[in-house]
Structure formats: C-alpha cells, structure tokens
Amino acid sequence: DAGVTQSPTHLIKTRGQQVTLRCSPKSGHDTVSWYQQALGQGPQFIFQYYEEEERQRGNFPDRFSGHQFPNYSSELNVNALLLGDSALYLCASSVGTEAFFGQGTRLTVV
Amino acid sequence: RKEVEQDPGPFNVPEGATVAFNCTYSNSASQSFFWYRQDCRKEPKLLMSVYSSGNEDGRFTAQLNRASQYISLLIRDSKLSDSATYLCVVNGVVGNTPLVFGKGTRLSVIA
Numbered sequence: 001d002a003g004v005t006q007s008p009t010h011l012i013k014t015r016g017q018q019v020t021l022r023c024s025p026k027s028g029h030d031t032v033s034w035y036q037q038a039l040g041q042g043p044q045f046i047f048q049y050y051e052e053e054e055r056q057r058g059n060f061p062d063r064f065s066g067h068q069f070p071n072y073s074s075e076l077n078v079n080a081l082l083l084g085d086s087a088l089y090l091c092a093s094s095v096g097t098e099a100f101f102g103q104g105t106r107l108t109v110v
Numbered sequence: 111r112k113e114v115e116q117d118p119g120p121f122n123v124p125e126g127a128t129v130a131f132n133c134t135y136s137n138s139a140s141q142s143f144f145w146y147r148q149d150c151r152k153e154p155k156l157l158m159s160v161y162s163s164g165n166e167d168g169r170f171t172a173q174l175n176r177a178s179q180y181i182s183l184l185i186r187d188s189k190l191s192d193s194a195t196y197l198c199v200v201n202g203v204v205g206n207t208p209l210v211f212g213k214g215t216r217l218s219v220i221a
Contacts, residue, residue, distance in 0.1 A: 035209075042214050045210070048208055056208055097142045098156065
C-alpha cells in the first residue's frame with residue numbers, strides 16, 4: 001500500500017501565477033481533504049471532497065478550488081498566487097475519523 | 111477564542127524527563143480527539159487517539175476531560191527521538207468532518 005502520495009514535493013511560483021497540486025489517496029479511502037500549513041502554524045482546513053463533490057470548505061477565498069476524480073484522486077488549484085500562499089499544502093485521505101497525510105507539497109511564491 | 115489552543119513552546123527537556131502538554135478546545139460538540147506528531151518539514155502523523163477513559167501507549171499517556179474541554183499528553187522517560195512538534199487535533203460532530211489543529215508545541219529533548 002503506497003499510502004497518500006502528493007506531487008510535486010516542491011514548487012516555486014511567481015505572484016499572479018496559477019498552480020495545481022495533486023494527491024492520490026490511500027487505497028480504499030474515498031474522502032480527500034486539503035490543508036494549508038504556514039510556517040510555525042498548525043494545518044488549516046481548505047476543503048474536503050467526497051464522491052467527486054466538495055463536501056465542506058474552510059475559510060479560504062475562491063482562488064482556492066479543487067476537484068476529485070472517479071478514482072478518488074484529487075487536485076488543488078490556486079489562482080492569482082499571493083506571497084502569503086507560500087506554505088506546505090497537505091492532502092489527507094480518510095475513512096471514518098482517522099486521517100492519513102501525504103508528505104505535502106511545499107509551495108514558495110516569489 | 112481559537113478552536114484548539116495549546117501550550118506555547120518550545121519545551122526543552124533533558125533525556126529521561128517527563129513532559130506534559132495541555133490543550134483546550136472550544137466546541138463542546140466535538141467527538142474525536144487526537145495527538146499528532148510532526149517532525150521538521152514532514153507531514154503530521156497520528157501519535158494516538160484520545161478517549162474519555164484515558165489511554166496509554168508505552169511511554170505516552172493521553173487524557174480527555176470533556177467537562178473542562180481539556181486534552182493532555184504525557185511523555186515519560188523522554189528520548190532524543192521524541193523531539194518534534196506535537197499537534198492537538200479535534201474532530202467534529204460526525205465522521206469525515208475536518209480536523210481542527212492546534213498550533214502545535216515544539217519539544218526538544220536534549221542529551
């Protein structure tokens with residue numbers, strides 16, 4: 001079992017650009033959640049996908065959008081990048097209450 | 111008031127010491143509680159779930175007090191490998207609701 005995998009691991013983008021991050025959930029997990037973790041902070045919930053639909057959303061602007069595919073993998077898209085979007089983006093897959101995290105994508109916006 | 115609040119760090123302790131972390135949560139309807147461990151520049155990993163009856167896993171003991179909305183983690187006989195950030199995490203009323211993380215408490219165990 002490969003666990004939760006995310007790609008890419010690191011990314012550098014320029015302000016105003018757009019970025020797409022990808023996540024493959026743990027085998028058998030149908031729910032994918034995305035979190036943003038700024039330096040020195042705990043992860044903050046962005047949104048959650050289940051059955052290809054956004055089920056819940058945290059306090060993030062519409063610049064943050066996502067998608068879930070029939071195989072349960074997911075993408076996180078961020079438009080019009082700001083310097084403040086620099087963070088570790090974590091994907092978590094779950095069945096029930098226990099969540100497993102991928103290694104994250106470290107995004108740097110310059 | 112933040113949803114999950116933790117002791118500010120860092121905690122610097124010698125090997126063999128006992129260290130306790132505390133956490134409070136604001137949503138009285140919360141149902142599930144966890145401690146996650148996060149090593150530097152790595153993803154959070156589940157350390158242990160926290161139950162009302164308290165639970166122990168080797169050197170680690172977790173306690174939950176629902177009346178006070180308080181969670182604790184006790185680490186006995188600290189090892190150098192325990193150095194990490196410990197995140198207090200609360201889940202919502204029903205399954206698959208998002209995890210709410212505290213800011214984390216940094217522990218450094220010193221030889």
